[in-house]
Amino acid sequence: MNTVLIKNAKIVNEGKIVEGDVLIEDEFIVEIAESISPKSPNCKIIDAEGNYLIPGAIDDQVHFREPGLTHKGTIETESRAAVAGGITSFIEQPNTVPNAVTQEILEEKYQIAARTSYANYSFMMGGTNDNLEEILKTNPKNVAGLKLFLGSSTGDMLVDSSAALEKIFSSTKLLIAVHSEDETTVKENLEKYKLQFGDDIPVQYHPEIRSVEACYKSTVKVIELAKRTGARLHVFHISTAKELDLFTNKIPLEEKQITAEVCIHHLWFSDEDYATKGNLIKWNPAVKSADDRKALWAALLDDRIDVVATDHAPHTLEEKKQVYTKAPSGGPLVQHAVVAMFEAHHQGKISVEKIVEKMCHNPAKIFKIEKRGFIKEGFYADLVIVNAGLPWNVKKENIIAKCGWSPFEGYNFKSRISHTFVNGELVYQNFKVKDKKVGKRLLFETEL
Incomplete structure (x- = not known):
């Protein structure tokens, strides 16, 4: 024993x-x-x-890149980085290659993790405009939920058919997690800036392209749909002050049908950091203003926002160094998420008890994870x-993610x-x- x-x-x-x-x-x-x-x-x-x-943190949104994008990361390399950062369980997203939109492809990811993962794992089923039959085969006992991209991001998994969305929300009792940005708004904004700059758009315009309005418009729509159909909705990576009044703190978490997540980068960085960090802090949704960041902290503390996660999404430095329209969005965060929140504790922004609530207890409650997320x-x-009270400096030599860089490098x-x-x-x-x-x-x- x-x-x-x-x-x-x-x-x-x-x-x-x-x-x-x-x-x-x-x-x-x-x-x-x-x-x-x-x-x-x-x-x-x-x-x-x-x-x-503390209980091991449960990261409800990561992109570990396997299969198909393994030059960026693998389940093995990124789960190593996760446990080094105090994250003991992760829920990985379906926009790998091929996309996890059939039961067979989804199960292949579980088999890879069973052989190679240092941390506990679950993989979300992916939704498309036309895979409802596959979605309905998903076993809620051993799959965390369903992921829908309402705005395009890494991979080709956009769900943009209102009829398909209505059918999915009405048909499944799985928790539905969404990437919420309005695709039409984003495309129109992008074309406007491409006319001005071509492909080499200065990255500080990213929050104008992936705008507050794009986020708000999509989140209003998806919440209305969830309320109308009774679906269980979890909105990933909220990034704007405007969206926060759409969520409630008036009822206990266990009674919420609609919950919200914020990510480390939206709590840490603001649009002022594009000048020094450039594409390294290019995420979808975009890092926005200092006022948005302040509002996100307030909503986290008053329980309109329920979970802190990473959206860990590594790319190589070479990929990140490309011009704006070619540089992918996302970055590595699992190794530094817990200590970043403790840094906020040192700054007087949040208690240790609240960190544990948002990173350990609440993900376990929202996803109804068996026997994890608590010290019991x-x-x-x-x-x-x-x-x-043991300081350390983030440098290339101690970064564990396969991509070999971090937006916290030098901190x-x-x-x-x-x-x-x-x-x-x-x-x-x-x-x-x-x-x-x-x-x-x-x-x-x-x-x-």
Whole structure:
């Protein structure tokens, strides 16, 4: 039996921080108490005194690029980066090549992950204008949900037929997650700037092309559709202040039929950063104004926004260095997301308890993930030790994502992930990922 005892930790769980010990046996947390004595001479003891013990973060939106785009990243390389960043479970998106829009292609991704993933995994089924039959075959017990691109992004998965959307929303009880930008608005804006600049549009116009209005128009439409059909809707990567009044904090999360996510880059960067970061912070939806960023923080704290995620979407530096119209949108974030949120804690923006709520508890609740996202007896031992007072600098030598760069390069973080456990196994310790691909397929509580 694999037995680990974590002692003297500041245990962060369900809005409280309590000093104590956590005992792990094999895959599970078996005891949480003020003081626990080892029950076996083979028990590995880790003294976490002064450090936070948090549930492993659950990233509900990543793009790990396999199959078909593996020069950018693979499930193996990006899950390594994830566990180094304290993310122990991920939900990956269907715009790989081929797109995961049939049950056979979707299952192939699960088989790759079963062999190669360091973190726990689920893969979303992809929706198109004409694959409803395949969508309805999806098993909600072992697939996180359905992803729809209402605005085009990496890959060719745009769902732009109103009739198809209506049919999908009316027919499935799967959670529907959406990339919400109005395609017509984006295209019209792009053509306007191409007339002025050709292909070499200065990247600071990205938030004018992927505009506030493009986001708002699409989100209004999809929320109205969800309300009319009773569908369960989760809106990915909210980026504008204008969209926030479309979401509520008047009811408990468990009762919400419509939920929202914000990503690290929209909380961290603003349009002022395009001057120094250029295409490295080109995302869809775009990083927008400092006022939008401030409003996103307010909505995160007052619970109109439910989840913090990464939208980790690596591209090579060579790809990012191309002119605006050819440079792809997206960037690597899983390794630095948790410490970036702890940085915000150091700046007085958010409590550690709230970080855990938004990155660990709430994704587990929204997706109804079995036995993960909390530090509880009987739950899987997905655990992360965070030293909030051990600074480090992000540099090429310690970036783990395959693409080899980060928008945080050169930044000094005040907090460090010292240990990451996945299913009771210590998979990461102090800048070293151990060769333990112990990730499991996530399962979901469902009555369907």
